Amino acid sequence: GAVVSQHPSWVICKSGTSVKIECRSLDFQATTMFWYRQFPKQSLMLMATSNEGSKATYEQGVEKDKFLINHASLTLSTLTVTSAHPEDSSFYICSATNSLGGGYTFGSGTRLTVV
Amino acid sequence: GIQVEQSPPDLILQEGANSTLRCNFSDSVNNLQWFHQNPWGQLINLFYIPSGTKQNGRLSATTVATERYSLLYISSSQTTDSGVYFCAVGGNTPLVFGKGTRLSVIA
Numbered sequence: 001g002a003v004v005s006q007h008p009s010w011v012i013c014k015s016g017t018s019v020k021i022e023c024r025s026l027d028f029q030a031t032t033m034f035w036y037r038q039f040p041k042q043s044l045m046l047m048a049t050s051n052e053g054s055k056a057t058y059e060q061g062v063e064k065d066k067f068l069i070n071h072a073s074l075t076l077s078t079l080t081v082t083s084a085h086p087e088d089s090s091f092y093i094c095s096a097t098n099s100l101g102g103g104y105t106f107g108s109g110t111r112l113t114v115v
Numbered sequence: 116g117i118q119v120e121q122s123p124p125d126l127i128l129q130e131g132a133n134s135t136l137r138c139n140f141s142d143s144v145n146n147l148q149w150f151h152q153n154p155w156g157q158l159i160n161l162f163y164i165p166s167g168t169k170q171n172g173r174l175s176a177t178t179v180a181t182e183r184y185s186l187l188y189i190s191s192s193q194t195t196d197s198g199v200y201f202c203a204v205g206g207n208t209p210l211v212f213g214k215g216t217r218l219s220v221i222a
Binding site: 036091093095105106108 | 146148150156157158160163201203205209210211212213214215
């Protein structure tokens with residue numbers, strides 16, 4: 001079945017630094033990927049839609065200069081949290097449409113802690 | 116946008132009991148998925164079920180698209196079923212998640 005690999009699983013960084021999260025589709029091509037954020041005990045909220053070869057589309061209230069998305073190939077999308085602050089600490093998870101059918105496939109998520 | 120409501124928000128079950136989780140949505144959809152989020156945060160896809168009924172072991176799901184709701188049935192619950200169950204829906208759009216049902220199964 002379709003697999004989306006996400007790395008790292010967890011990361012701790014200092015305030016003011018940047019962190020890159022990778023999301024790869026392993027056995028299918030994903031022209032579109034989606035990035036979600038989940039705060040503790042809350043639901044998943046869509047942050048942005050990542051399109052291969054073009055600019056990402058951000059949801060209202062999500063700072064595009066802070067959350068940089070690059071989708072340079074059909075199998076890789078990256079999310080870079082720039083100048084991270086403690087309030088950016090969250091669980092970030094990516095997904096892609098399963099071209100084999102059966103809806104969306106999700107990565108395993110990245111737990112970011114900014115200290 | 117599409118609104119998704121899940122009920123109940125919290126549920127405590129004795130091991131072996133059955134339960135039904137509900138998902139109501141506000142608009143027509145062509146994608147509906149049920150997920151189980153484990154304690155490590157990983158989303159496990161349970162069902163892709165925009166309509167009809169499916170079963171997988173002790174779990175089954177039914178979506179009545181014309182009435183805009185879906186039900187997830189858990190039978191003979193086990194402690195490993197504990198976690199958060201999310202319903203997520205979409206049209207030709209990314210999935211929108213409900214707030215989830217937090218299930219605790221106690222031995």
